[in-house]
Amino acid sequence: MKLCLLCNTKYDDGLSVCQNDGAKLVSAGSDFLLDTVVNNKYYIDELVGKGSLGRVYKAHRVSDNSLVAIKVLRESLSNDAEALARFKREAQMLSIIEHPNIIAIYDSGETQTGELYFAAEYLAGKTLAAIISEKRCLTVSEAEPIFAQVFSALAEAHSHGFIHRDIKPTNIILVENGSEVTAKLLDFSLAKLPPLAMEDRVTKDGMLRGTPAYMSPEQCQSMEVDNLSDIYSLAVVVFETLTGSRPFYNKNSVITMHQQMNDAPPLMMAVRPDLHFCEELETLIQQCLSKNPTVRPRTVDEFWQKFTEACEAQRKISELEVAPIYAERPRAEAVNKLSPLEAFREADERRIVLEKILADEAKAKLPPELKQPKTLEADDSSLETIRLTKEELEAQRTTTVKEKEEHQSPQATDTVSSSEHGSLFLSVWQNELGRKVILGAVIAVLLIILVTTLLLTPIPGPSAP
Numbered sequence: 281m282k283l284c285l286l287c288n289t290k291y292d293d294g295l296s297v298c299q300n301d302g303a304k305l306v307s308a309g310s311d312f313l314l315d316t317v318v319n320n321k322y323y324i325d326e327l328v329g330k331g332s333l334g335r336v337y338k339a340h341r342v343s344d345n346s347l348v349a350i351k352v353l354r355e356s357l358s359n360d361a362e363a364l365a366r367f368k369r370e371a372q373m374l375s376i377i378e379h380p381n382i383i384a385i386y387d388s389g390e391t392q393t394g395e396l397y398f399a400a401e402y403l404a405g406k407t408l409a410a411i412i413s414e415k416r417c418l419t420v421s422e423a424e425p426i427f428a429q430v431f432s433a434l435a436e437a438h439s440h441g442f443i444h445r446d447i448k449p450t451n452i453i454l455v456e457n458g459s460e461v462t463a464k465l466l467d468f469s470l471a472k473l474p475p476l477a478m479e480d481r482v483t484k485d486g487m488l489r490g491t492p493a494y495m496s497p498e499q500c501q502s503m504e505v506d507n508l509s510d511i512y513s514l515a516v517v518v519f520e521t522l523t524g525s526r527p528f529y530n531k532n533s534v535i536t537m538h539q540q541m542n543d544a545p546p547l548m549m550a551v552r553p554d555l556h557f558c559e560e561l562e563t564l565i566q567q568c569l570s571k572n573p574t575v576r577p578r579t580v581d582e583f584w585q586k587f588t589e590a591c592e593a594q595r596k597i598s599e600l601e602v603a604p605i606y607a608e609r610p611r612a613e614a615v616n617k618l619s620p621l622e623a624f625r626e627a628d629e630r631r632i633v634l635e636k637i638l639a640d641e642a643k644a645k646l647p648p649e650l651k652q653p654k655t656l657e658a659d660d661s662s663l664e665t666i667r668l669t670k671e672e673l674e675a676q677r678t679t680t681v682k683e684k685e686e687h688q689s690p691q692a693t694d695t696v697s698s699s700e701h702g703s704l705f706l707s708v709w710q711n712e713l714g715r716k717v718i719l720g721a722v723i724a725v726l727l728i729i730l731v732t733t734l735l736l737t738p739i740p741g742p743s744a745p
Contacts, residue, residue, distance in 0.1 A: 312393070313337065313350075313352065313391065314326070314327065314337075316392075317342060318339070318350060318391050318392070318397060319389055319390075319391070319392075320342065321341065321342060321343070321387070321399075322339040322340070322341060322342065322348055322350055322399055323339055323340055323341075323342055324337050324338075324339045324350065325337070325338045325339055325340065326338050328349075331467075331469075333353065333354065333357070333363060333366060333367060333469050334351050334352050334353045334354050334357075334367065335351070335352050335354065336349055336350070336351050336352075337349070337350040337351075337352065338402060339399075339402075347402040347404075348386065348399045348400065348401065348402050349399070349400045349401065349402040349403070350397055350398075350399055351397060351398055351400065352391065352395050352396070352397045353367045353395055353396040353397070355395060358394070358395060358396075364396065366469050366470070367396050367469070368396070369469075369471070369472075370398075370467075370468045370469045370471065371385060371388040371398040373440075373442055373468050373471050374398075374400065374468060375388075376440060377436060377437060377440055377442070379432070379433055379436040379437075380429075380462070381429040381430065381432055381433035381436075381462070381463055381464055381465060382433045382436065382437065382464065382465050383400050383401055383403065383464050383465070383466050384400060384401045385398055385399070385400045385401075386398075386399045386400060386401070387399040403453050403455050403464055403466075404455065405453045405454050405455035405456065405464075406453070406454055407449060407450050407451075407452060407453050407454070408426070408449035408450075408452040408453075408454060408463075408517070408521065409448075409449035409450045409452075411454060412449060412520060412521060412524060416524040417521065417522055417523055417524035417552070417555075418521050418522065419522075419598070420522065420561075420591045420594045420595060420598070421591075421595065421598075423518070423521050423522060424587075424588070424591050425461070426452075426454065426461070426463050426521075427463075427518065427521075427584075427587065428584075429462065429463035430452055430463050430465060430514070430517075431514070431580055431581075431583065431584040431587075433463075433464075433465040434447070434465065434510060434514065434580050435579070435580040435581055435584075437465075437468075437471070438507045438510070438579070438580060442468070442471045442472070443471060443472050443505060443506060443507060443509065443510055444465070444468065444470070444471050444510050444513075445470040445471060445472065445489070445490055445499065445505065445509065445510070445513075446467060446469070446470045446471075446489075446490055446491060446494075446513075447465075447494060447510055447513035447514050447516075447517060448491050448493075448494045448513070448516075448517060449517055449520065449521070451465065451466045451467045452464070452465060452466070452517070453466055470489055470490065492533040492536040492537045492540070493516070493526045493528060493529045493536055494513045494516045494517065494526075495513065495537065495540060496508070496509040496512035496513060496540070496573075497512075497540050497541045497571045498573060500537040500540045500541050501541060506573075507579065507580070508573040508576050508578075509573070510580075511568055511576050511577060511580060511583055512568060512569060512573075512576065514568070514580070514583070515565055515568030515569050515576075515583075516569070518565065518568075518587070519545075519548060519565055519569070522548060522555075522557070522561075523548050523551045523552045523555070524552070525551045525552070527545045527546055527551075527569060528540050528543065528545070541571070545565075545566060545569040547562055547566070548561070548562060548565060549562065556597055556598075557594065557597075558590065558593040558594045558596075558597050559593075560589060560590040560593040560594075561590040561591070561593065561594050563590075564583075564586050564587060564590050568583065
């Protein structure tokens with residue numbers, strides 16, 4: 281079966297030209313819009329996407345050659361009153377809303393073959409879903425500029441009374457223009473005014489409209505929805521963008537909806553323990569994912585204000601994680617410049633200075649009455665008894681020293697010397713620099729002993745036959 285696109289006359293496969301107007305015939309089962317002009321306005325270049333409701337083509341205006349996107353209702357739905365109403369409603373809503381972050385619509389009508397279409401701006405970019413898939417997740421600093429535009433677009437839709445009902449990453453497209461990235465909110469095919477939000481929430485086959493992984497609990501239960509349902513869906517998108525995972529997901533849509541209605545949402549930290557999320561951000565997302573709509577922020581603007589505050593808190597955590605935990609320590613070369621004896625002496629000097637500083641600080645904290653030395657009060661007789669002349673003191677000191685030298689054995693001298701060296705060693709070992717020097721010296725001595733042993737060991741000659 282072949283078809284004339286100008287007069288819509290059907291012919292057998294044997295003919296190639298229309299008998300009425302001479303136009304080239306195309307196969308009725310093929311995509312006959314390709315390489316055709318819709319309503320003498322738009323030349324169809326290629327098919328770029330398909331959805332449950334229609335097909336999307338890349339096209340250009342005949343008048344100025346500018347790119348446009350043409351969305352056409354699926355041929356199989358041309359007699360479906362419900363689908364026709366949804367398609368017309370999307371075109372109508374997009375014509376009402378004018379916002380830089382919502383896809384713009386230029387025109388609507390019917391093709392030569394009677395299919396509904398509308399022409400919208402062509403967006404050459406990637407969906408947020410594709411970005412998440414490539415990068416696994418985005419940082420707060422990467423996500424915040426994107427969500428600033430998405431929040432603004434959704435707030436504008438809500439200001440007109442529209443409920444989107446299908447907020448998800450595949451309906452957010454990011455278009456690069458130099459160094460700037462523009463986010464656009466797409467697909468208002470499920471959007472409704474609140475008084476009509478109860479309508480069309482279930483298909484004729486009994487299937488709920490929406491995407492289960494992003495649907496609010498009330499939407500999963502076929503209840504009346506309002507802007508709070510969109511806030512829930514938007515929070516799911518934020519959760520997925522920052523973690524790379526959805527709060528609830530199962531290949532079985534029924535299980536996913538059951539989770540949305542009954543299970544407590546997980547913390548983002550539980551999904552991505554390798555990432556550290558601040559308490560403010562976790563609390564906000566938990567509020568937005570509450571089963572009780574009244575717990576969620578009342579408006580998108582309120583959600584955005586709290587989200588920016590949480591992002592600021594999150595950035596502070598990220599800065600702390602990036603900063604080094606410990607200050608840079610002196611390099612090993614600085615230690616190698618000191619000999620072991622110099623290192624011991626330097627460590628001991630540092631210990632003495634430190635002890636003096638600590639003593640001065642302790643003295644400064646004493647009460648005034650304890651800082652002044654107390655004098656002994658005694659009568660004249662007592663003073664006479666304890667008063668010694670300079671000569672007597674000197675004589676007594678000399679006698680004591682001689683007696684000590686006469687009675688002190690070499691073993692005792694060695695003991696005192698060892699004690700002093702032990703005290704010095706302990707003070708050096710307590711210093712990190714000293715420890716490094718001691719260990720280095722020990723290793724050096726062991727290497728010297730090893731090399732000396734190898735050099736002094738005679739090499740056996742060849743054995744006699």
